[in-house]
Amino acid sequence: MDTAEIKDLVRARYGSVAAGADASGCCAPAATGCCGGKPTPETRSRAMGYSEAELAAVPDGANLGLGCGNPQAIANLKTGEVVVDLGSGAGIDCFLAARQVGPAGRVIGVDMTHEMLAKARANAGKLGVTNVTFRLGEIEHLPIADGTADVVISNCVVNLVPDKAQVFREAFRVLKPGGRVAISDVVNVAPLSADLQADPALLCGCVSGAAPVERIEGWLREAGFAGVRVAVKPESREMIASWAPGRGIEDCVVSAMIEARKPAEAA
Structure with missing residues (x-):
């Protein structure tokens, strides 16, 4: 398939x-037989590292259980910061x-799917938040001005994009000098078989689009980031296996936490 x-x-x-x-309701599509037993979004999110307090803080419908980790765990967000969420979905990480x-800060969610944006905006209305906005756009071409954000977060979305290097260039552009990236995503740790590579369901399912750690590190550094760190989470294999039971995808991809910083002297 081409990019379009x-x-x-x-x-x-x-x-x-x-x-x-x-x-x-899981990262991988139902066509692959994922999520055997159909666990709830809450069950999946607990397995990804979300706390009970976090899950209780978002409105019904904001958590679709689509991630592969919890970027909040590494974002170290502070009062007054501006946060951009790449592929914000129904809004859980934004909320x-x-x-x-806090009220002095701001969160901007970007998603290319009209239906997700409508859902996220409805969820924001339920919650009554005033410091979150959602914008239509592709994360390779963010509808955000240069130097806007203190932090860029994302949860299991970058792997879905054909031009990942461009995503990291855009993250660098919209960050303020000294700003940081905190991303949860899947990474490739072993070659995919031909049948897994050819399955379009596994592309949408956060599997066949995963890139190797060294390529992600290289793209981040080429974009200008320093302090690049990609921490693989082997314990995520059980969760990932449930996306496509019996197909061995957990031997090829695992979840990872991706961190990097825009140098303070960057223009």
Whole structure:
């Protein structure tokens, strides 16, 4: 598939999740037989590292259980900071970030799926938050001015994008000097078999689009970041195996926490 076809496939997949047409509610699509036993979004999110307090703080419908970790755990958000969420979905990470940065801070969620944006905005209305906004856009071309953000977060979205290097260049652009990246995503740790690579469901399912750690580190450094760290989480294999039971994807991809900083002297 070319880039446009991949984007159309991903947009359709997550649009159906937001609209409720796809009840699988997990990162990998139902066509692969993922999420055996259909655990709830809350169950999946607990496995990803979200606390009971965090899950209780977001409105019903904000947590779709689509991530592969909890970027809040490494973001170290502070009062008054501006946060940008790449691929904000139904809004869970935006709402959690909004609590941490407080009324003096601001959170901007960006998503390319109209249905997800509508869901996120409805959830913001339920919660009554005033320091969160959601914008339509692709994370390779963020609708955000240069030097806006203190922190860029994301949860299991960068792997879905064909041009990952451009995502990191955009993150660098919108960060203030000294700003930081805190991303949870899947990374490739072993070659995928031909049948896994050819399965479009596994592309949408955060599997076949995963990149190796060394390539992610290289893209971040090429974008200008310092302090690059990609921490692989082997314990995530059990969770990932549930996305496509019996297919061995957990031997090829695992969750990782990705951190980097824009140098303070960067223009």
